[in-house]
Amino acid sequence: MVRKTKQRDVILRVLLGTASHPTADWIYEQVRKELPHISLGTVYRNLNLLKLEGKILELDLADSLSRFDGYAREHYHFRCERCGHIFDVDEPADEEIDKRVARSTGFTVSCHRLEFRGLCWDCQPQGTAEGIANSPRNTMQVGSGGQS
Amino acid sequence: MVRKTKQRDVILRVLLGTASHPTADWIYEQVRKELPHISLGTVYRNLNLLKLEGKILELDLADSLSRFDGYAREHYHFRCERCGHIFDVDEPADEEIDKRVARSTGFTVSCHRLEFRGLCWDCQPQGTAEGIANSPRNTMQVGSGGQS
DNA sequence: TTATTTGCAAATCATTTGCCCGAAG
DNA sequence: CTTCGGGCAAATGATTTGCAAATAA
Numbered sequence: 001m002v003r004k005t006k007q008r009d010v011i012l013r014v015l016l017g018t019a020s021h022p023t024a025d026w027i028y029e030q031v032r033k034e035l036p037h038i039s040l041g042t043v044y045r046n047l048n049l050l051k052l053e054g055k056i057l058e059l060d061l062a063d064s065l066s067r068f069d070g071y072a073r074e075h076y077h078f079r080c081e082r083c084g085h086i087f088d089v090d091e092p093a094d095e096e097i098d099k100r101v102a103r104s105t106g107f108t109v110s111c112h113r114l115e116f117r118g119l120c121w122d123c124q125p126q127g128t129a130e131g132i133a134n135s136p137r138n139t140m141q142v143g144s145g146g147q148s
Numbered sequence: 149m150v151r152k153t154k155q156r157d158v159i160l161r162v163l164l165g166t167a168s169h170p171t172a173d174w175i176y177e178q179v180r181k182e183l184p185h186i187s188l189g190t191v192y193r194n195l196n197l198l199k200l201e202g203k204i205l206e207l208d209l210a211d212s213l214s215r216f217d218g219y220a221r222e223h224y225h226f227r228c229e230r231c232g233h234i235f236d237v238d239e240p241a242d243e244e245i246d247k248r249v250a251r252s253t254g255f256t257v258s259c260h261r262l263e264f265r266g267l268c269w270d271c272q273p274q275g276t277a278e279g280i281a282n283s284p285r286n287t288m289q290v291g292s293g294g295q296s
Numbered sequence: 297t298t299a300t301t302t303g304c305a306a307a308t309c310a311t312t313t314g315c316c317c318g319a320a321g
Numbered sequence: 322c323t324t325c326g327g328g329c330a331a332a333t334g335a336t337t338t339g340c341a342a343a344t345a346a
Contacts (some may be wrong), residue, residue, distance in 0.1 A: 003320055003325060015307070022309080022333045044311060046326095071238055078255060101239055101264055107226060109266040116249055118257040150343050151300055172336080189305045192336060194301095212337085302343070313332070320325080 007038050008046045015056055021067040021086040075110035078116040156194045158182050163204055169215040169234040228268035237264060
């Protein structure tokens with residue numbers, strides 16, 4: 001049976017307490033503030049456990065590092081190519097496209113991952129700022145933390 | 149100046165000669181048949197070079213391993229969750245969606261990656277075969293090789 | 297010639313694992 | 322008590338890098 005442990009508790013709490021999509025290492029640093037003796041290995045083990053339990057999502061986006069998400073719903077992501085931050089995108093998931101691909105390929109399509117690339121507000125080149133000023137910032141969630 | 153070398157030639161030829169989306173290691177094995185003394189490091193160095201030159205594409209799909217594609221055009225992919233093979237999907241790239249996300253987020257969206265998941269023909273569970281029999285197999289390119 | 301590329305091996309980096317000990321049930 | 326979970330360090334596996342020898346221009 002899966003036992004309840006302090007370290008798993010804290011790890012989940014940290015993950016639920018951030019809108020960012022942190023790496024295992026960032027989570028490790030946060031948890032360490034509360035449990036200074038926890039090891040990275042334990043963080044990885046528990047992230048995998050929480051993932052199996054369906055309590056968190058592992059975003060296997062492009063790039064090597066795994067990132068984790070406290071929300072276990074499907075949604076798309078945006079990666080800023082300059083600062084590396086990951087943002088949740090509000091665009092509704094297109095379920096039609098799975099069916100269309102299934103029809104045209106004959107495969108069983110269970111889901112899809114969609115990742116946008118570009119530059120976030122902070123990384124826009126100067127002079128393009130007007131377009132930013134009146135953009136509806138509330139249409140998506142902003143994440144921070146994680147990347148270098 | 150970038151010099152022309154036999155090893156880079158062979159690497160590119162191998163990549164152009166397969167419809168699959170091989171890993172660096174698979175490419176290494178193939179090239180080794182012709183150049184037995186080539187090293188994995190050289191393969192990686194040249195793949196990066198070819199990528200910079202725009203002659204090949206590095207597919208940074210989910211999962212850790214990088215895969216390379218001899219076609220430098222944008223297209224979507226399908227990953228079989230059982231056998232791990234990657235297929236090119238014929239679905240036309242949706243350029244509208246980039247604009248829509250750009251509008252709703254205020255970000256500059258340069259591109260997107262779309263990856264479907266599911267089961268390919270060979271990995272379909274038994275009894276679902278009728279759906280496969282009359283499916284138009286020619287709507288996409290099949291890849292082989294690469295994965296474990 | 298001479299700067300670039302190779303081969304090889306050692307170095308990284310994220311992640312996983314083995315093992316022994318402490319703690320949850 | 323009896324396992325499971327944790328800490329720690331060593332192992333892994335993909336990719337990168339340093340360096341001396343080989344080679345394209």
